[in-house]
Amino acid sequence: MKILFLCLGNICRSPLAEGILAHKMIQQGIKGKVDSAGFESYHMGDPPDPRAIGIALQHQIDISAQRVRVFHASDFDTFDRIYVMDESNMSMIRKKTRNQDDLKKVDFVMNLVYPGVNMEVPDPYYGNVELFEEAYRLLDLATDELAKHMKSHTP
């Protein structure tokens, strides 16, 4: 399976999600692809926010080599599932869908843990370190479910 995580800036939440899932895929021998992207280009080409790099490193995950990129409609063709962090991301991605097949690929990442609840992973950018810890905790739960799902879809 090919998974894409989306957030606004691609420097905090989606790079964490990508890094955590990539780590679990290696640990558990899961085949597939994981990537992340954002909706705005202010940070284009930059590494993740140092606070996101720091929280990942506390869990022995190095996300420092990731670089910001912006979502493109062709990502709908590349990826099987596209996970957003919050309502704002959801409304932005909905505007970019070209058809029902595109729309079917999109969901809130926390619906992996709490189906249908549409719970958000709060934007930690203007927050303190606790919000980064909270983002990590939530994304760790979601990627556990995703890893299980991907395993059952690995031939």
Ligand code: 4NP
């Ligand atoms: P992210 O966080 O969407 O989790 O990467 C943000 C990053 C940058 C900004 C906002 C949120 N920003 O306004 O630049």
